[in-house]
Amino acid sequence: MSDTVLEVRGLTVAFPHRKGETTAISDVGFDLKLGETTCFVGESGSGKSVTARAVLNIVEPAVIKSGAINLVDVAAGQRIELSGLDPDGADIRAVRGARIAMIFQEPMSSLSPVHTIGQQIIEAILLHQDVTAAEAREKAIDALRAVHIANPEEAIDRYPFEYSGGMRQRAMIAMALGCEPDILIADEPTTALDVTTQAEILKLLKGLQESRDMAVMFITHDMGVVAEIADQVVVMLHGSVVETGPVDTVFHAPQHAYTKKLLKASMGLDEAPHGRNGAGSDEVLIETSGLSLTFPTKKKIRKGATGGVRALNDVSIELRRGEILGIVGESGSGKTTLARVLMGRFQPQEGDAVYHTRDGAVKDLTHKSGFRDGQVYREMRMIFQDPYGSLNPRMTVEQIIGEPLLVNGLLKGAELKKRVGALLERVGLPASAMERYPHAFSGGQRQRIGIARAIALDPRVIIADEATSALDGSIRAQILDLLLTLRDELDLAILFIAHDIGVVRYFCDRVAVMHKGSVVETGTAIQICDSPQEPYTQRLISAVPIPDPRKRHLVA
């Protein structure tokens, strides 16, 4: 059965401002059918979320300029046109939550922290259904059971902070399903979750959709997720729909060049790897052994008080010259802590970490004294995750890239300017970009500026902490390729911290898998990704979505 439950035609939404208006989406049209999952895919800013919000008629401060959104009540044979309704009126509110429900990306901030999970679900049920409070509670417990929350009778009275991220997203789904809607809009519901949790949520959504015969509008930027769950795919670019079709056609016979580009950049596990697959050199630059770090939970009153979070547990790694070492793990596995220890931000309680400098000296990275003369910072540079927060908004690009050269007294004046221009061209930006401020650049361009700053001092090691996770697929691929090129040209060793197995497989030579502060497995990228040995690694790899609808394995 495939009854159309929502018809969208010629939808145009614009943000008005002082100088006219900016069109966010124009002439968007699609159908949602009961029992089908329609994935909306596109990079950030392509108008996916605006489309979802327009369906619920909550686009403020933007306005729906034109177009029709017809909600069909299949059983009663009625149609309601949503875009013409008053956004604050009773008619549209009867639709929101009851007929069309929505779940969001961030499970942390979409639940109220001061109410229990139960109160929040019951409120939604009481708003839309004519039931008593006791019946609503029963329904809420059923909803929690339906999303596989263990022991729902007790869990209903817990607060969101007592839930893990995955449980919170389940609770959000339970809330959305409380009124048995026809349409579920899921706006990047798994983006903030770890891969293993993502796999569980995807499976849950697919199962619920089939058992309840709902239409699901699923927004994502991850082609792997699309391939796993979609029936229909809508590809968006710059606010317009460029391609629609059944998932198999879109993946195996894409029409539009942009779809092809997205697919090519999707970086699945069967992409040809570009790492060197093994250590190239014998020269060890960074060496740690038995590194352990515990963050005390409470201030130590008595010396030697135990307890606390063990962020690093007996970590031993080696980074050799010219090698890209990937550190993979889920959130909380200690990979960022490891990077911070190496950069002298935290001092470990046990273990050794040394850096072998260019002139053969050995620097101890476990004590602040090892960093005092600045030599470590000149040879070991950092690329940050957030391309927006890592560049000083008050400085021009020239000042940002020139800063390390200037403060180390290497260059100044016209020579500095020339070098900055050369560095910019090296990372694929025009030298004229140096006069601008960071706010004029997109995320990918900012990350290039960050890379230019990192290589300005001619370093030997670059620590890249999730350097590509904030970027869209095609931009991420370009940045990875830039780093590969720079590695070859400058003989850089890169410590690459990532949670995305596809990226690691494509980009790294060797990989260390971290779990709960320990390194559980080390090996070449191909070994780890294609034939993992440890159970945890196997679990991690099997949860990675494959960007090919013919190889579905997460949702059976």
Next chain:
Amino acid sequence: MPLTTPANSPDGRIGDVQDTPDVPAFEADPRIDHSHGTESQWQLIRRRFARHRLAVVSLWVLGAFVLVALFAGFVAPNDPGDVKARYTYAPPQALHFIDRSQDGWSFRPYVYGYSVEIEPEALRRTFVIDEEKKIYLSFFKRGWEYKLFGLIPTDIHLLAPERSRDPFYLFGADRLGRDMFSRLVYGTQISLSVGLVGVVMSLVLGVIIGGAAGYFGGWFDAATQRAIEFLRSLPTIPLWMGLAAAMPSDWSPLQTYFAITLILSFLGWTELARVVRGRFLALNGEDYVAAARYDGCSHFRVIVRHMVPAFTSHIITAASLAVPAMILAETALSFLGLGLQAPVISWGVLLQEAQNIRTLATAPWLLLPGAAIVISVLAMNFIGDGLRDAADPYAK
């Protein structure tokens, strides 16, 4: 100028997809205008500030106050300390610019003179504006001598009666027949500068102490926070009274003036220190600050080059909102007779004259310094609001 990203992957890597004509470069979204980007933060703030109508008007008003304060002697037609018993409680005169006479009209500013009547029952002298007597005024007239900026002796005034013996009381006269307008002009000098100097001093204290507390943290932070809490828990008026009483009575007015600003800023820095500390704490977590440290910057350079520019706008805002508080505090102190004393003229000292309800009934113009306070404090608050909105990148 659009920024295009050249392909940089030689051997068929996945980022290496050539842009086809129907797919523009991914980073060049046609819906967004990318032609800007060379404007600094300050230019952006200035543009947003210019959009805040009320703040811009307030800026002009405050600018006028500052000009008046700077050129007080030039603006004031009479010596503010000049006692004229004949004109005790003389009412304000209206200023006329167009002189109509039998043979047409001419541009010639004048005011009407006074005639004195004696009320038969109370035997009280009352002033009546005498429309027969015209006192003609002229621009850039030589009058009483003063020192411009306290340095250059001169006697030129913006507007003064042609015959210097004639009365010219735009805002009326006080109980000693002194010109309220001239006194108000001189009061502006003291009141504004108490506010500004006081805030500059608290700013220095606040930025240094709050900055150190926020940047280094630890025991210093804990100690300053407790000190700030202690200072803020003291009831201000008794404290002022105590400090004012502790001031030696033989101090010159100038010494008292400095002591008063010191006292005010000694209590005023706490607020600013908290703002600065908060900003430092927030900025310490920023990646670009970490990047600056990894670039090899010293503590001093990290603070001065990377952190302070990030919150100067906040500091200016906090300061511009603190100035009116200082002015009000000075006024309150002087009004209570604890702050500045005659012969120093400040708005608060002038308002002291208006403490008596009976004098107010006969000479309501003695309240005019209050209007000056209201206008200047409002203007500064509006400017502060405008700056805050302009400095906030998330404002509409």
